Amino acid sequence: MVFRSKNTNPTSSMSDEQIANNFVEMHPPLTPSQALIEADRCYFCYDAPCTTACPTGIDIPKFIQQIRSDNIVGSARTILEENIMGGMCARVCPTEVLCEQACVRNSHEEKPVEIGLLQRHATDPVIGAGLQLFERSKNSEHRIAVVGAGPAGISCAHRLAMLGHEVVVFDANAKLGGLNEYGLAAYKTVDDFAQKEINYILDIGGISIESGIRVGIDLKLADLREKFDAVFLGIGLPQVNDLSLNRLEVDGVVDAVDYIAALRQTEKISSLPVGNNVVVIGGGMTAIDIAVQSKMLGAQSVTIAYRRGPDEMAASGFEQRYALTNGVAIQHWLTPKSLQVGEGRLIGVYFERGMADCGNGPSTSGDSVFLAADVMFKAIGQTIDWETLGDIPELVSHAATRIDVDENRRTSLDDVWAGGDCIVDGENLTVSAVQDGKVAAINIDRYLRQHKNQFPGASHD
Amino acid sequence: MTDLTSDFLGIRSPNPFWLASAPPTDKAYNVIRAFEAGWGGVVWKTLGEDPHVVNVNGPRYSAMYSNERRVIGFNNIELITDRPLQTNLDEMRQVKKDWPDRALIASVMLPLDEETWKKHIPIIEDTGADAFELNFGCPHGMSERGMGAAVGQVPEYIQMATEWCKKYASIPVIVKLTPNITNILHPAKAAKDGGADAVSLINTINSIMRVDYDTLTMYPTTDGFGSHGGYCGEAVKPIALNMIAEIARNSETSDLPISGIGGITNWKDAVDHMALGAGNVQVCTAAMVYGFRIIEDLCSGLSDFLDSKKMETVSELSRRAVPSIKDWKNLNLNHVDKAVIDEDLCIKCGRCYIACEDTSHQAISDMIDGKRGYRVKDEECVGCNLCVSVCPVENCITMEPLTTGVDPRTGRAITSQKSDWTTHPNNPMRSG
Numbered sequence: 001m002v003f004r005s006k007n008t009n010p011t012s013s014m015s016d017e018q019i020a021n022n023f024v025e026m027h028p029p030l031t032p033s034q035a036l037i038e039a040d041r042c043y044f045c046y047d048a049p050c051t052t053a054c055p056t057g058i059d060i061p062k063f064i065q066q067i068r069s070d071n072i073v074g075s076a077r078t079i080l081e082e083n084i085m086g087g088m089c090a091r092v093c094p095t096e097v098l099c100e101q102a103c104v105r106n107s108h109e110e111k112p113v114e115i116g117l118l119q120r121h122a123t124d125p126v127i128g129a130g131l132q133l134f135e136r137s138k139n140s141e142h143r144i145a146v147v148g149a150g151p152a153g154i155s156c157a158h159r160l161a162m163l164g165h166e167v168v169v170f171d172a173n174a175k176l177g178g179l180n181e182y183g184l185a186a187y188k189t190v191d192d193f194a195q196k197e198i199n200y201i202l203d204i205g206g207i208s209i210e211s212g213i214r215v216g217i218d219l220k221l222a223d224l225r226e227k228f229d230a231v232f233l234g235i236g237l238p239q240v241n242d243l244s245l246n247r248l249e250v251d252g253v254v255d256a257v258d259y260i261a262a263l264r265q266t267e268k269i270s271s272l273p274v275g276n277n278v279v280v281i282g283g284g285m286t287a288i289d290i291a292v293q294s295k296m297l298g299a300q301s302v303t304i305a306y307r308r309g310p311d312e313m314a315a316s317g318f319e320q321r322y323a324l325t326n327g328v329a330i331q332h333w334l335t336p337k338s339l340q341v342g343e344g345r346l347i348g349v350y351f352e353r354g355m356a357d358c359g360n361g362p363s364t365s366g367d368s369v370f371l372a373a374d375v376m377f378k379a380i381g382q383t384i385d386w387e388t389l390g391d392i393p394e395l396v397s398h399a400a401t402r403i404d405v406d407e408n409r410r411t412s413l414d415d416v417w418a419g420g421d422c423i424v425d426g427e428n429l430t431v432s433a434v435q436d437g438k439v440a441a442i443n444i445d446r447y448l449r450q451h452k453n454q455f456p457g458a459s460h461d
Numbered sequence: 462m463t464d465l466t467s468d469f470l471g472i473r474s475p476n477p478f479w480l481a482s483a484p485p486t487d488k489a490y491n492v493i494r495a496f497e498a499g500w501g502g503v504v505w506k507t508l509g510e511d512p513h514v515v516n517v518n519g520p521r522y523s524a525m526y527s528n529e530r531r532v533i534g535f536n537n538i539e540l541i542t543d544r545p546l547q548t549n550l551d552e553m554r555q556v557k558k559d560w561p562d563r564a565l566i567a568s569v570m571l572p573l574d575e576e577t578w579k580k581h582i583p584i585i586e587d588t589g590a591d592a593f594e595l596n597f598g599c600p601h602g603m604s605e606r607g608m609g610a611a612v613g614q615v616p617e618y619i620q621m622a623t624e625w626c627k628k629y630a631s632i633p634v635i636v637k638l639t640p641n642i643t644n645i646l647h648p649a650k651a652a653k654d655g656g657a658d659a660v661s662l663i664n665t666i667n668s669i670m671r672v673d674y675d676t677l678t679m680y681p682t683t684d685g686f687g688s689h690g691g692y693c694g695e696a697v698k699p700i701a702l703n704m705i706a707e708i709a710r711n712s713e714t715s716d717l718p719i720s721g722i723g724g725i726t727n728w729k730d731a732v733d734h735m736a737l738g739a740g741n742v743q744v745c746t747a748a749m750v751y752g753f754r755i756i757e758d759l760c761s762g763l764s765d766f767l768d769s770k771k772m773e774t775v776s777e778l779s780r781r782a783v784p785s786i787k788d789w790k791n792l793n794l795n796h797v798d799k800a801v802i803d804e805d806l807c808i809k810c811g812r813c814y815i816a817c818e819d820t821s822h823q824a825i826s827d828m829i830d831g832k833r834g835y836r837v838k839d840e841e842c843v844g845c846n847l848c849v850s851v852c853p854v855e856n857c858i859t860m861e862p863l864t865t866g867v868d869p870r871t872g873r874a875i876t877s878q879k880s881d882w883t884t885h886p887n888n889p890m891r892s893g
Contacts (some may be wrong), residue, residue, distance in 0.1 A: 040528040046811030047827070068528055107808040166677050360711060 150178020275375030502564025519683025598664020623655025649673025677761025698724030709738025
């Protein structure tokens with residue numbers, strides 16, 4: 001799917017076994033003993049900074065104390081009642097810039113409590129055993145359409161189901177989960193956890209799934225608004241940004257998100273084609289993920305080329321260090337200018353070297369830099385697919401790249417809410433998407449109770 | 462390095478650390494290992510009449526843990542020696558002969574019958590033991606048979622048995638006291654009146670550790686049933702220290718030498734015991750939890766500490782803190798302390814704030830200039846030390862005395878003049 005020509009080295013220099021070993025889990029779970037010892041490091045802070053730093057506001061000291069007192073189910077409930085995807089977030093959250101960055105242990109001994117791993121310790125047994133911790137309220141007889149089965153949509157659907165509503169989730173892909181299933185690096189979530197988590201979440205009931213439906217093409221948003229009492233859009237950013245370069249349609253130039261999706265879905269990782277010399281254009285998590293995975297697959301050299309400096313990279317310092325320790329080179333201040341192509345195949349990329357900001361954005365030095373590459377991954381971000389949403393001109397954004405919402409994640413349309421990567425100020429994090437879905441669901445519920453006033457089964461308290 | 466040579470009742474040992482009468486001193490094998498490790502002396506596991514007692518074949522021990530599973534409290538239902546008397550006597554004689562520089566004390570527990578004492582004391586003394594220790598403390602099993610704590614809880618019995626022992630012994634007699642009483646001064650006074658050369662304390666405290674959360678029976682059990690045991694380990698140290706200090710500062714008992722027992726795990730615990738009244742100390746639980754090797758830190762830590770205090774012998778440490786203990790009624794009510802939070806050391810966990818706000822005097826603010834930060838409100842602070850106690854950072858919160866000006870809480874001027882409850886106007890029984 002990615003490198004059409006078989007002249008590109010289709011197989012890795014590594015053995016299948018080596019590659020499989022490379023893709024073991026990035027952060028293995030804590031053993032029960034490690035978890036107890038780590039839990040004991042929590043000071044049970046008052047008005048804890050970690051909780052404030054968590055986009056979903058999980059009461060972190062409380063769930064850690066529950067681990068300490070051997071109350072794992074209670075601990076999981078504390079986590080999941082704020083973040084139903086607490087299992088996945090425990091694996092993929094950049095904790096080093098969220099909860100763990102805020103831990104007071106940083107001031108005390110420069111080593112935070114391993115909150116992410118403790119969260120996983122609490123949630124894994126409950127999800128593994130399929131133990132349902134939440135019940136549905138009495139049926140409200142309201143129906144809500146959720147578009148997109150990514151973290152935002154699934155979170156919204158679960159909370160709406162809890163609140164007694166009937167939910168239909170529409171998703172374009174064969175499998176549910178959105179970027180949890182198709183986007184995250186393989187070494188961050190192993191053993192098909194994304195699907196296990198989704199199945200656990202959907203077990204609450206009241207949520208039906210319509211897969212393979214592309215809203216905007218197969219089904220218009222206007223129809224959804226007519227048929228449902230409310231609509232939530234968690235549609236992500238399906239359009240990949242492109243570089244303004246010559247001859248992009250050549251063998252060896254690949255969208256990183258496509259390759260990552262293929263990698264997540266393949267039965268045998270070592271069967272994927274891999275370049276010899278790989279160049280990754282971009283500076284975010286996707287760039288790191290594709291670079292590290294290319295290296296793990298056996299690429300000879302992998303270089304991330306980013307147009308600005310390390311501080312401007314969207315990838316966290318931890319992610320950057322992770323790439324470096326995995327043998328990835330990061331070159332800053334390189335802006336791609338043109339491709340060198342021979343016989344229809346990529347040979348290399350010419351860059352212009354920039355210089356540090358003088359206040360007016362990066363300035364160029366005029367120096368030209370050439371990096372030999374048989375594969376170049378584009379990882380410079382994604383945008384919303386306005387074309388498919390074209391039937392709703394009211395749904396505008398001031399930036400025109402994402403959907404505008406208020407603090408309740410409500411769009412300019414009365415009955416449409418949105419969350420996740422597709423909204424303005426979306427943080428491109430699983431955990432933020434989950435929060436968006438939760439906040440929207442709570443607000444949708446309030447809206448329906450106040451304005452539709454047709455809750456035959458609901459109590460009026 | 463200060464020399465730790467100890468002289469307790471004229472019994473010399475290379476250091477003041479003896480192993481208490483308990484499983485670690487059950488037989489020659491253990492005791493020799495202890496002496497090889499460096500222990501100053503042992504109190505041999507309590508001897509009794511033949512036929513010897515038997516122990517249960519189920520759990521004898523259980524523990525209370527800190528969160529990281531460090532043993533902080535320990536419980537046992539083990540009885541006195543379960544070996545024939547002659548076996549113990551033979552081994553004691555040989556060990557004392559082989560290790561003449563170490564203290565070897567014979568712990569005994571005998572029924573309240575003078576003939577038994579007359580029969581046993583001389584043959585036990587004949588082993589070469591340096592002293593007797595009378596076990597009037599064991600709170601389980603033996604007490605059901607009228608011995609151990611059953612004696613220790615009745616001052617008259619203590620005095621009587623002590624007199625018998627003194628009558629037939631020519632070596633010093635130490636009376637080991639039970640803490641399972643209301644006022645430690647009564648048994649201590651009885652021991653003194655019976656002619657005891659010293660007292661040792663505390664023995665273990667009656668205890669049940671917990672229940673089994675699956676079966677909802679007490680834990681642990683033997684064949685489904687359990688029995689209360691004796692509690693010891695780090696958690697009992699404050700109880701021991703109070704009882705030792707009471708004996709050391711009371712005029713009727715203050716001349717009794719004390720062998721301190723109860724929760725001694727490291728050298729600082731030994732300093733506590735000795736400064737509050739003990740002449741030497743005995744250790745059991747810490748050795749049972751960590752092995753005999755803990756003697757190395759006990760000795761090096763205590764020696765370096767004495768050195769830092771310019772003390773040349775361990776006896777200079779003994780009772781140093783006793784004059785600082787008073788009855789509550791004699792504490793200076795004019796003294797005013799205020800908590801002070803070092804904002805540079807503060808890690809902003811908020812524990813001091815919530816403890817004070819919820820449970821004490823609402824004397825800490827949780828904002829400094831609009832940001833998360835903690836500062837004491839002097840106008841509310843009563844100087845209770847709760848914030849100091851709960852702060853996870855050592856020395857971050859300190860108690861600082863007010864020496865001049867006015868206490869902003871009471872509006873009263875600070876004075877160097879002392880005033881206590883005995884003369885306070887609110888005291889209906891005030892003097893003067």
